[in-house]
Amino acid sequence: xxxxxxxxxxxxxxxxxxxxxxxxxxxxxxxxxxxxxxxxxxxxxxxxxxxxxxxxxxxxxxxxxxxxxxxxxxxxxxxxxxxxxxxxxxxxxxxxxxxxxxxxxxxxxxxxxxxxxxxxxxxxxxxxxxxx
Numbered sequence: 596x597x598x599x600x601x602x603x604x605x606x607x608x609x610x611x612x613x614x615x616x617x618x619x620x621x622x623x624x625x626x627x628x629x630x631x632x633x634x635x636x637x638x639x640x641x642x643x644x645x646x647x648x649x650x651x652x653x654x655x656x657x658x659x660x661x662x663x664x665x666x667x668x669x670x671x672x673x674x675x676x677x678x679x680x681x682x683x684x685x686x687x688x689x690x691x692x693x694x695x696x697x698x699x700x701x702x703x704x705x706x707x708x709x710x711x712x713x714x715x716x717x718x719x720x721x722x723x724x725x726x727x
Contacts, residue, residue, distance in 0.1 A: 607676060610674065610675060610676065612672075613671065614670075615670045615672065616670075618667040619666045619667060625665060625666055626640045626664070626665055627665040640663045643668065651672070655674070655678050659671040688712045688715035688716050692715065693707060
């Protein structure tokens, strides 16, 4: 059965609960111990949990539940367009820079500097791109 397009499932302007699933392919392991190769991928569970929390804060979604299994991941989220509507230009620029730090790869998802935020806020074209 084909999957419905995202726009057919919920309105992006409303708060909704979404169940998302991501699977590995070709017997790849996401977490746990691979019984064939014997490799231990258990360390990924905590890494994925921290990453989900951090990304949820950048995108303005509530993380309601998650399950990290050996070869797939379940996440139940609630997009919060009501919260994102009240974000200031500085908030938008800060979130954008936390997600796309540019050359600051060692600082990925860290808080950007004030000059970085001002650089986006003071450029109308760049700010419009960040909001879109």
